[in-house]
Amino acid sequence: MTDAAIIIQRNVPARGIPSASSLRLFARAALPVACGELTIRIVDEAESQALNRDYRGKDKPTNVLSFDGDAEFGVAGDLVICAPVVAREAVAQGKRARAHWAHMVVHGCLHVQGHDHVESADAQRMEALEIKILQQLGFDDPYQ
Numbered sequence: 001m002t003d004a005a006i007i008i009q010r011n012v013p014a015r016g017i018p019s020a021s022s023l024r025l026f027a028r029a030a031l032p033v034a035c036g037e038l039t040i041r042i043v044d045e046a047e048s049q050a051l052n053r054d055y056r057g058k059d060k061p062t063n064v065l066s067f068d069g070d071a072e073f074g075v076a077g078d079l080v081i082c083a084p085v086v087a088r089e090a091v092a093q094g095k096r097a098r099a100h101w102a103h104m105v106v107h108g109c110l111h112v113q114g115h116d117h118v119e120s121a122d123a124q125r126m127e128a129l130e131i132k133i134l135q136q137l138g139f140d141d142p143y144q
Contacts (some may be wrong), residue, residue: 009041012083017042026102027079030109035066036069037048038112040105052139055061061085066111078111079105087122093109095142103142106133 006027006054008020018026023040031038043051043054048061053064063085069075081104117123131141 004132005035005037007037007039009039012042016087017083018098018099022098023101023105026137027109029137030106030112031076035113035116036074037041038076038109039078040108041078041080042083044081045084048080048085051080056142064108064111066108067123068112070125079108081105082107099139099142102116102134102137102139103130103136106137108132 006024008023010017012057016142027038027040044063048065049059051065052062053059055067056062061084062084063082065080067080069076069077086100086104087097089095090097094099095103107130108128115122115126115129117126127143134140134142
């Protein structure tokens, strides 16, 4: 996958957010080589809340939203990551910010590929994949 296949968009200042090359690295680790185009949009709480309300019926900002793409048109999907929520979660969970960003990108990329964590067995499979991918990137188990 080339850099052109992963588009990074920001509507917030870059302070505290990993570089575009880091975000691409995290995504590539979780995506198949020929997955198509992925957009990662970094947003503020207002945009996250509006999307979460409109698409999930939950009127609050959230850490990451994933939207399936259309393989016929070469689009893997879109991730929307709320920078302020991710920053607060990292502090609250005692994690390094970069590690939590990596987790959110990997988590979202797995959702785009059809993984979910609604049922316990599915959650265990998805978490095991997240742990494996994050360890390959040099990060600790995010669930410890």
